[in-house]
Amino acid sequence: MLLAIDTSLGVSVAVVDRDRGILAELAAGHDGRDRSTALEELIVEALAQSGVEPGTLSGVALGTGPGSAVAVELGAAAARGFAAALRKPVVRVLAHDAVALDRAEPAIVVTQAGEGLWAWTPYGEPDPELGLPVRLAEPAFVAAVDQVDRDGLFGSARFETAAVSAGSVGMLAERLFAGGRTFARRELYVV
Numbered sequence: 001m002l003l004a005i006d007t008s009l010g011v012s013v014a015v016v017d018r019d020r021g022i023l024a025e026l027a028a029g030h031d032g033r034d035r036s037t038a039l040e041e042l043i044v045e046a047l048a049q050s051g052v053e054p055g056t057l058s059g060v061a062l063g064t065g066p067g068s069a070v071a072v073e074l075g076a077a078a079a080r081g082f083a084a085a086l087r088k089p090v091v092r093v094l095a096h097d098a099v100a101l102d103r104a105e106p107a108i109v110v111t112q113a114g115e116g117l118w119a120w121t122p123y124g125e126p127d128p129e130l131g132l133p134v135r136l137a138e139p140a141f142v143a144a145v146d147q148v149d150r151d152g153l154f155g156s157a158r159f160e161t162a163a164v165s166a167g168s169v170g171m172l173a174e175r176l177f178a179g180g181r182t183f184a185r186r187e188l189y190v191v
Helices: 035-050 069-086 095-100 166-178
Strands: 002-006 011-017 021-028 059-063 090-093 107-114 117-123 140-142 157-160
Touching: 002 035, 002 069, 002 166, 011 035, 011 166, 021 035, 021 166, 035 069, 059 069, 059 166, 069 090, 069 107, 090 095, 090 166, 095 107, 095 117, 095 166
Parallel strands: 002 059, 059 090, 107 157
Antiparallel strands: 002 011, 011 021, 107 117, 117 140
């Protein structure tokens, strides 16, 4: 079981289990609340709703962005702190990969990345073995949404989203681990 956190777009927290799926998931948008306070409250509430004791978690899954530096680092700091307190690992997954997780067709995932920029990542057909998203290129940043894939190299439909599901972040981490795949190495943000 994992506690999953994503703060690249809003704040999302979930408790997931590889076999039972998403046990609890909560989110807070840009409602004016202090993001760090919202994150702390959502962690406590997600654990309570799931009935999971923190010590029984295997680790913490972190959505690494792309997003603004302040937003992504908030989640990273919370994940590192929570995991350190439990002496558990933090595993990182690209937030765009989590968005693409359950998409059955090729798509270009597009999100706001902060500082007036947009981030986009193209995906092909899912991996047939594990159903994992297949990234065709690394995330790119553009100044306007109409600049996404302006050369038409990927030709896929755009999938714009204003939120990243921590449940998807956690389930992607579970699938990556089960399949012996690698995790993201760092956070990805605009400074």
